[in-house]
Amino acid sequence: MTMAHRLLATLVLCLLLAPTRGYAQFPVSVVSSNDPELPTPIERDQMLTTDQVFHMTARALDLIGGMGSVVSDTARLVVIKPNISIARASGTGIIADARVVRAVALLVHEASPQARILIAEGAGGWVSPALADCSLVNIRSGADRTEVLQDGFEIAGHRATVTELQGMGIDIDVHDLNFDLAYKLQVPGGGLLWDEYELASSIIDADVWINVPVAKTHGAKITCCMKNHFGLFPGTVYGWNKARGTETHGPIPHWPRLMDETWVDLVLISQVDLNVVDMIQGTEGGAFEGEPKRSNLILAGADPIATDLVVAQLMGFNPDDFEFADLGAQRGIGPGSIDRVDVRGGDPMVLRSRFAKSAADDGDWGEHAQTGMGPRRWTLLGPLERDHKFSDEDIVELSPVPGEDDWSEVVWFGFDKIDLDTHYDDPVQKSVYAFSHFTMATSDSVRFWIGSDEEVSVWIDGELIYEHEGRRRHVMGGDKVPGFVEAGEHRLLVRSGQGRGRFDFSFNICEPIDDLRYAGNRYPGVRYYQRGGGPPTDDVQVRAQEAWDPWRVGGTEQTFEPDEDPLATFRQAPDSLLLDAPAARSLALLDVIAAQIPNMAVWSKTDTVTPIVLSRMPFTMGHKAFGREGWQPEFGMELGRLLEWAGLSYWLSSANGVHESSKAIAGWIAQGRIPLTGYADGWKQLNGYRKQGRGARVHSLRPDTTLWTDYGRNSWGRLPGRDWLEMPVLVVQASHEPLTFDAWVDSAAVVALEFARKPRAESVELWGLRGCPAGVAGWDSWVHDWERRSWTTEWARETQIRDRLGRMGRGYYEGRSQDRQLIADFFAIAAERNQGARKGLLARASNAYGQTSAMMLQLHQGLPKSRSGELSEADSLLQERISELKPLARGVRDAERRALAALEELVGAQPLPPVQEDPLLRRDRGRVLYRWQAGFSKGVYDLTLQKSQLTRSIVNGRDTQREQHNVENRCRREPGWMVAIEIVDGEGFPHVAQQPSADNDWTLVVRVDDEWTPFDNSTQLVIWEVPTQ
Structure with a gap:
């Protein structure tokens, strides 16, 4: 479809958008590798040949009318847009399989032999080295730049396809949409997010553009046809990566709660002609770092919304959980529901296989990946006074009609956190009732996923099923309540109360699955609806907004x-x-x-x-x-x-x-x-x-x-x-x-000693406590970690060690030195204002803190500053003298303890715990309990050793890959022994969460916290049992 044709279609679309509520059937084909109509069927767990991929693709197209129904014999330019978002090899499941793109190109050529074919992508994760010096390219320096500067077309196999097909006389090439002329285009009828976007001209000018995504899990639930539209944004406008923007333009809208709105806007503008989905092998548990999962499927459909709904069903999601279907229906595009999709070929309910969700991250991305779509259309009563409550009898009888008896017309909320705060313009000390109907297709057990910022109560058919009071951080599905719902029609009522906080709640009826890799889908057949309200396009809109979620409870x-x-x-x-x-x-x-x-x-x-x-x-x-250093949780x-x-x-x-x-x-x-x-x-x-x-x-x-x-x-x-x-x-x-001034000084001394006695600093996460040693225990842990290193020049020049030393040399110890010097000056001022023994103690504290400051500054000055790249002469000299830093950590700790000892005497406090030497120094008198390693580790896990049995449980985040362990000994069933951890490899934070004792039947728990580590993190641990003395 050329630019002129697209503009004409846009005008027609504008005329049709508002009044249209009827739905056509939307054909989508599903072809599995074992389809008996294929020339050489093969089981779905087997590797496919190039010919088998071609025949699967051709059959998928034939089932919806053939390539000729999309590409006319007069077409001059056809753009095939695969997913090559990052530079990875074909067949990894991370990008679209090059063999599917090859098959599509051959079928295009068959339909229009004279057409020029472009394999085009506007990747956000790589830039061809040949274009790296373009004045419009601004990417980071160092290791990140090396990662970005790659030829994704070559690595993904598309240049090989071009060479092969050109040898067959086909006019084909690769094309980087990042450097295309950008057309500034208006969304027909106005955008759901923005009214205007800039897209690559080749897509708009093409007679036909064909979308070839790979199906994977993602923070957006899945990434497939809809999300692959993000590759239409030119990098010269939106930047590398495209969430950064450029000096003259902002970034792409890449917020999870606004993702679906953006996709629908892009579909309205770009009007894709065909979608061919590579579902041969994708990834589960994450789009880039997940595990490969083979399905051996190819799908094809003209409508990207309909196609993605079928893909979602095949991946084990509930198609009703995808907001873009509802939003598209509001704008007159797409089927609105999987019920209106004409699936041809394989049966999704037979071929489906659950993919592990990409729900490892906290915040909006993790919630969006994990949770299905709850009721978005509500009729509301309020805001009322906060203490307003209906009687139990009134609750049983409530069945309001939108727009009657003080209940609102239907209100559509653009996110599953029902944002009453925005809708009512920040009320204070109020309550609101929200009502909806729903149907339950089958009587069954369910999980009610409920969350709120403050108080919330939920009734079904007048029966109270949940109640919460007090302030908390709102997490969708923060409470997962077991329940049972009979088949049929039901009434849902929610009361939300608010003091001063974010006035919102969330609710959904989910499958009775507790494994968080798969949990969170809306129960199949649950449909939320309103009676008596206007059609969806007439709803009051409370649009989702770019959101900030507080780390703390407000x-x-x-x-x-x-x-x-x-x-x-x-x-x-x-x-x-x-x-x-x-x-x-x-x-x-x-x-x-x-x-x-x-x-x-x-x-x-x-x-x-x-x-x-x-x-x-x-x-x-x-x-x-x-x-x-500097990563410890806050405390004070x-x-x-x-x-x-x-x-x-x-x-x-x-x-x-x-x-x-x-x-x-x-x-x-x-x-x-x-x-x-x-x-x-x-x-x-x-x-x-x-x-x-x-x-x-x-x-x-x-x-x-x-x-x-x-x-x-x-x-x-x-x-x-x-x-x-x-x-x-x-x-x-x-x-x-x-x-008084002296009372201030004594109070500060008391606080310093309180901090010194704190054994751990911990932050409250949604899954539990994350922490590390603090106070004098923190000083001991730092010295142990420091002195376990060799501190030789050769060691300092190792790639990983150089990166770590460079991080440490960027200012952490300089800041610590400045803090200690401030404390030294403070106690010096206090000493000047005093006399006698008090003056002497304050002076001792000041001198010791001054020594701490001086040695911290030596650490800062002695650490190399660059993490990678060419080594400067200054850093080379520092590496040669790196051994001089090893004894400084112990000196810093000793000076800090001398300062604290003076403060103890000043305020008459009890002595601090004694210095703890490194328990691994006692390995010669101990033994190995077990060795554990994982080739990929990006989560939080508990390793539990009970007798000779080692089990691992996921606390939070992604599952491990390539895990191995070897138990060599069970814990001794007697006192006098303790467990210590030797880190052989990895950048995580393991610690002993439970030492074995008679009280826990000599059970050992080691917590491995690898969540805040690089994506390629691998971990290797040796768990020792050593004498306590």
Whole structure:
């Protein structure tokens, strides 16, 4: 279809979109390798020959009318667009099989012998080395650049196909869409996400373009026909990779909750003519790092939505779980449902085989991959007061009709987290009821997947099946409740209550599967619907938005009661306001507060160190792994404790999202108060606002400048210790006398000792606790890890070690040195203000922290700075002197302990635990329990040794590949022994989660945390049993 024909078709489509609700049949063919109509059928688990792939492709086309029904004999340009998103070999399952592309090209030539054929791709994962110096190409340097600079056409086998077919007289070549002329095109009738996109001209100018994806699992559930449209974006416009954008253009919209909207927009613009799906071998458990899975299938269909629905069914997904089908129906394209697809050839219900989902990542991508689509069309009642509740009798009788008795018309929500916050414009202290009908095809056990930000209750047919109160992080399917539903029609009612948080909930009726590799599909035959509401195109739309999910549970804490809630003030506030306020002298929290409440500062006006140290309390220590310094979880002290010492009461909100936080800021300013928020490594004042859209722009007052900015998600407020608040809004007022200077000093010493006694720093993940040794245990762990290395020049020049040393040399130890010097200066100032024994103890602490700082700086200066590439002369010299660094770790730890010992004596604290030497030094008196390795390890696993049996369970993330283990001994059933881990290979964080003892029947649990490692991570461990002394 040429450009002129596409424009004409677009005009026709615009005329047809709004009123059309009828559906044609959408033919999609499915051909398996054992189809008896093939010349040489073969079982589906066998490797295929090139001829067998050709005949399967030809039969798939014949079943929907043949290539001649798509490519006329007058066609001049046909573009075949395979998936070559990254440079990988054909047959790996990661990209489209070159043999399928070859077959399509031969069939095109047969239909139109004079047509020019282009095998075209606009990859985001590689750039041909021949084009790397193009001025429009801007990719990263170093190892990443080497990975990107590859000829994907050559590696994937398409240049070989071109050579073969050119030898047969066929006019064919490869073509990089990244360097095409870009057409700026409007979405007919307006876009679901954007109204305008820039696409490669070859696709639009072609008489026919043919989509040849490979079927895989992905964060978008599956990647196939719809997602392969992303290769139509030219890299010269959208960048490499295309999620980066360029200096003159933003990136492609690549957010999971907006993916389907983008796909439908692209289908409306590009109007693909044919889809031929390579389902010979794909990947499960992930698009690029998953396991190969053979299906030996070829599919063909003119409609990409219909084709993807059949692919989803073949991969074990529920086709009703794909939003693009519903969105397409709203725009008048696609079948809307698998029920309206005419499947020809093989039966998907016979040929289907479940693929493990790509649900290893947290956040939106993991949730989107894992969860099916719940009810999106609701009729709503509210917002009502938060304490509103129907009686049990009323609940049983409720069956509202949209638009009647105060219930809303049908509201369509663009994501499975039903966003009442956006729909009702950030209400506070409210409740809303949401109602839908659903059908259940078969009486069966189910799992109710339920999540919410705050309180939620769920009833089916008037019976309460679930209730939650309190604030939490909203995870779809965070609670998976077993249940049973009878076949037939049912009523679904949800009550959502909200205080100040993100007002949303999620619900779905899922299959009774608990294995997270396959769980989360909507139960087959469950259909959600509304009675009496308008057609889908008339629904009120609550579109999905690019989302920020907080790391922490949001909320508000306060020790004073404001005259009015700042969100209520915002609604009546003027459109803009700017208050006068003095600037703080630094970004330290106590300095910023002192700008508003000068009497709070009990230190001298010339003392710039004390407020920084007291604000930050930089005494923490934690050790994750060698080369991963700085990766330990955050820990510290509560902000309220610091503010109490400062004589303040406060109001604090955090992790409540951009819109609510900016409104709270503006509300406080309208009340005449100046709120604080996080900035860089500290805090700043906000003394003005301008209303804008759903939120407000704010005026920042910093020590060095003032400016208007959008309040954004990059606002992090540093807490005392090593911890942070997300999007904090802090308002303070004087309420009592602050501590004296000496009391501040003693309080800081107490905090330093509390941090030193903390055995582990842990963060709360959805699956449990992730952590590492902290305090003096962290110092010991760091020394053990450090001294296990050889520290020779040859060792420092190994590729992996050079990368790790380069990471460590980028500033971590320099920052630690600066922190310790600040502490040393703080205790020196305190010593100057004291006399006698107290003065001596403070001076001892200061001197020891100064020694720690000096040795940390030596570490920083002695580490090479480059991780790869050409070695500089300076780094070469540092590698030759690398052995000088080995004893410094022990010296740093000893100096830190001398400082802590002085503080113990200062405040009369109990002695700290003694130094722990490396348990692996006692291997000569111990024995190996087992050896474990995995060729691919990107998850969190528990290795449990019970007697002589070793079992592995997945805690989170992707499954292992190429796993081996050898149990050599069982744990001794007597005290006096402990388990230690020797890491032979890998970049993860294993630790002993449970030492064997009589209380656990001498059962050992080792947790292997490899989730935050490179994609090619392999792990090899030796688990030792050694004497405790």
